[in-house]
Amino acid sequence: MSYEIVCGLEIHAELSTATKIWCGCENAFGGEPNTRCCPVCTGLPGALPVLNRRVVEFAVKAGLAMHCEIAPRSVMARKNYFYPDMPKAYQISQFEKPMCIGGYVDVETSQGPRRIRITRIHIEEDAGKLLHDAYGTGTLVDLNRCGVPLIEIVGEPDLRSSEETKNYMEAVREILEAIAVSDVKMQEGSMRADVNVSIRPVGETALGTRTEMKNLNSFRAVQRAVDAEAKRQEALLAAGKKVVQETRQWDDNRGESRGMRGKEDAQDYRYFPEPDLLPILVTPEDVARIAAELPELPAARRARYVGTLGIAPADAELLTRSRAEAGMFEDVLAQGVGVRAAVTWMVVELFGRLNTTGRSAADLPFGGADLGRLVALVEAAKVNPGSARRILAELMEKGGEPGRLAESMGLMAVSDAGGLSVAIATALAQNATALADYRSGSAKAFGFLMGQAMKAAGGRADPKLLSAALREALDGAGNGEA
Ligand SMILES: [Zn+2]
Known part of the structure; x- marks a missing residue:
């Protein structure tokens, strides 16, 4: 039986605003661990977030560039989970009311152009980083990245090959770079993708069970991960087994993935509207102004x-x-x-x-x-x-x-008649043999004399003018003597 790949991406892009999403901390890559954070972005009890207006503008810009509808009213939501990279034990994201809805990105593929639909684009905060094995056998926590603004671009499962998946991600990166909302440095994690993969028999319209690989941060990793996962699922089906819905960890060095945990459903996160932030209102005037700024x-x-x-x-x-x-x-x-x-x-x-x-x-x-x-x-x-x-x-x-x-640098061209004729006279005087060869009909001799004249002009003569002047000098002189 032959199968087709069905793939969808969730692309996270860090927005290149000067400051973070809820506080005035500098939004920049790196820095000494835990020096670019404050009680707000680290979520200490009692700290209150204030939305950075630029984040909204950048997200609207991205939405418009990908042909989305911009929601006049969107709502931030708490996504609850416990993990040491997020001290407040929830991420402020958007859930039921995202900022941008619908949309598409046109992608060139070896099979011709394809239009990949975008489900939604929402804004959220990034989490800190865990550094495993950086010190002894423990894990260290760096919260500098907490509160860095992100957009998540959720795509429909429209991708049908690893090549298409890679090209789509490249197209999204190109757009975000062109509209200057993200530095899209994948090696620094500014752009990364969660890849959902399933397979189904060719001709089937229902979707197969999918697995997810998180945080892939190179085009090559995405392409290899999709191919490897499709192959793994195909082998399972061929052996009469089932694909289990789960989150898998892609190991790019080994070129294989391993199961991590069962895939979470939205209900596992206990989403609810963020009580510390007001709904975000975007007026038609805002949208028109931002649309006019799009390059x-x-x-x-x-x-x-x-x-x-x-x-x-x-x-x-x-x-x-x-x-x-x-x-x-x-x-x-x-x-x-x-x-x-x-x-x-x-x-x-x-x-x-x-x-x-x-x-x-x-x-x-x-x-x-x-x-x-x-x-x-x-x-x-x-x-x-x-x-x-x-x-x-x-x-x-x-x-x-x-x-x-x-x-x-003394490189202004010798293009005046005087300068050219001096160079030509010098070349002819020093190369009597080549001159004689030219007279006896050698085409090669002309090229040689041309090189000598250029040399005499210090390499600065305009080649066309010099060639014409040399031709005239030779033929003129030849005629004169004949
Ligand atoms: Zn802060």
Whole structure:
């Protein structure tokens, strides 16, 4: 019998607000353990939470970017559980009345585009961290992460393969990055996913029993976990056994999961409306204002690059990978340079160098406008491509203004007739043999003389102008002698 995978994700993303969700503590990764917390975020008795307005704005932004309906009134709820990472023994989340309802994310897959439905997006607080085996055999508790604002994006079980699951998660990450509500650093846990997996015979419409793997924090782990879990369930069914609904722990090093505990139901958490917080009201004006602030989303931008600007899909993909890279490309174009040249300098020259040095566009000491000015210098033949590459290398080290760098590095192109003819005269005078070869019809000799003339111009001549001037000098001289 052949089975199909049915998968749904619950994605947690930490919001990159300056302060935490209920208090004024700094919202930042790391720090000395238990230094970024106060009585409110650690939930000491009597402490009262006050909702951070930015959290609501960020959540609405995420909801709009994923085509959700924004609830005019949503309610915080207590989710009760005991675990040492949450001293107050409950997490403040949302339950019956979440902030964003419905919605979808369009995902590219090898089978074509797919629309993955979103059930809801709600806001909640993050918990602290338990450090196992960090000190002797005990477990240490770091509460710095308590009260870090989260959104949970609950997706419908619409995913049908591990590839689709991974691509969906990438699409969500890309959107959250583009709208700047989360730093989406998976290695720091800013974005992580709980993965629900079941299988069913192809053609069956009812859902099979699902298992859940929590807190996967890389695309690779998600893809491998889905495949391994589907395989495990298939083996169970083939052996005439049943899949048990449970939470399983994925071990990415071993490439396998193990059962942890029976899956909790909502009723196990004894949810009730949070008595210390008022309902959250979002007006249509709020929604309209936040909608107006939304930037062009990556998928729309890619479509525009391909459809309107005529950029190859693979290049459009690279140019829209991150907010920093897409913004940089827009700034290059804003300098009025040609699209083709702008793409080449971004993708081949800049990304090529970033790849080999392992750096990212976000922390370069220069911006897209600078790169655009450099491209404009090349287009105007004021700097030749070879010199421009040297200027780009300098920009990447220290930043600066391309025109001034060209001057100070002595790289302004030799493009005046006088400068070119001096270089050509020097080359011809020093290479009599090549000159004779050219006269006797050797095409190769022209290339050699061109190289010599470029050398004589200190590598700074505009190749097109130099080539034309050399051609004229040779043919002119040849005619004169004949
Ligand atoms: Zn605090």
